[in-house]
Amino acid sequence: xxxxxxxxxxxxxxxxxxxxxxxxxxxxxxxxxxxxxxxxxxxxxxxxxxxxxxxxxxxxxxxxxxxxxxxxxxxxxxxxxxxxxxxxxxxxxxxxxxxxxxxxxxxxxxxxxxxxxxxxxxxxxxxxxxxxxxxxxxxxxxxxxxxxxxxxxxxxxxxxxxxxxxxxxxxxxxxxxxxxxxxxxxxxxxxxxxxxxxxxxxxxxxxxxxxxxxxxxxxxxxxxxxxxxxxxxxxxxxxxxxxxx
Numbered sequence: 001x002x003x004x005x006x007x008x009x010x011x012x013x014x015x016x017x018x019x020x021x022x023x024x025x026x027x028x029x030x031x032x033x034x035x036x037x038x039x040x041x042x043x044x045x046x047x048x049x050x051x052x053x054x055x056x057x058x059x060x061x062x063x064x065x066x067x068x069x070x071x072x073x074x075x076x077x078x079x080x081x082x083x084x085x086x087x088x089x090x091x092x093x094x095x096x097x098x099x100x101x102x103x104x105x106x107x108x109x110x111x112x113x114x115x116x117x118x119x120x121x122x123x124x125x126x127x128x129x130x131x132x133x134x135x136x137x138x139x140x141x142x143x144x145x146x147x148x149x150x151x152x153x154x155x156x157x158x159x160x161x162x163x164x165x166x167x168x169x170x171x172x173x174x175x176x177x178x179x180x181x182x183x184x185x186x187x188x189x190x191x192x193x194x195x196x197x198x199x200x201x202x203x204x205x206x207x208x209x210x211x212x213x214x215x216x217x218x219x220x221x222x223x224x225x226x227x228x229x230x231x232x233x234x235x236x237x238x239x240x241x242x243x244x245x
Contacts (some may be wrong), residue, residue, distance in 0.1 A: 007047045010084055014043050017085040021107055037086030039108075049078040082106075082112075083130070097125035103148070110132035111137040115230045117159075130163065170197055 045068035147164030
């Protein structure tokens with residue numbers, strides 16, 4: 001009975017999280033969310049499968065997880081530990097591995113993978129702290145830890161620990177900040193996150209352009225003789241090419 005009461009409480013919190021974080025769920029009843037939100041349905045199935053697994057029930061947890069994946073496109077291993085007020089937006093393509101651990105008030109967007117690397121046993125999937133948001137298509141691989149309040153940008157590949165209250169983008173992921181401040185809220189602007197690699201390339205390009213400008217000035221000065229007259233123009237070379245042409 002305690003397990004059933006806990007599951008019902010978690011489901012109620014999950015529905016409330018969907019209404020709070022999904023603009024499309026405003027004014028929608030809890031019943032409609034339960035029957036038409038794939039992420040909520042997948043999480044509901046997981047809550048039941050996880051409770052059955054903890055109770056030692058054989059086979060049923062995996063069957064529930066398989067059916068949930070077939071219907072919703074979300075694959076959550078029954079052993080994964082997921083905290084309250086968890087929300088999966090859209091849900092399609094989300095994969096959460098066996099030893100993954102997810103804290104409170106976490107948001108995942110479609111296509112997110114909390115996966116392992118190699119064939120090692122034991123803890124091999126990510127651990128997410130509280131209030132973490134993971135953007136569309138992000139891949140978090142291995143037994144890494146993502147600190148509380150961290151934001152993972154869309155399509156980021158994360159293979160190292162993420163500090164709390166930081167924003168990570170790129171492949172591999174690099175911790176950054178947006179306008180000198182941590183990104184706030186689950187509705188962060190994932191389109192305009194900074195790209196540290198692109199910024200470095202732009203900086204190098206600007207420096208190369210400045211060097212070329214200065215070389216052009218020096219070449220222009222050397223092209224004049226002592227009387228201030230311009231040097232002779234280069235003439236087209238005739239005869240055989242030194243390249244053998």
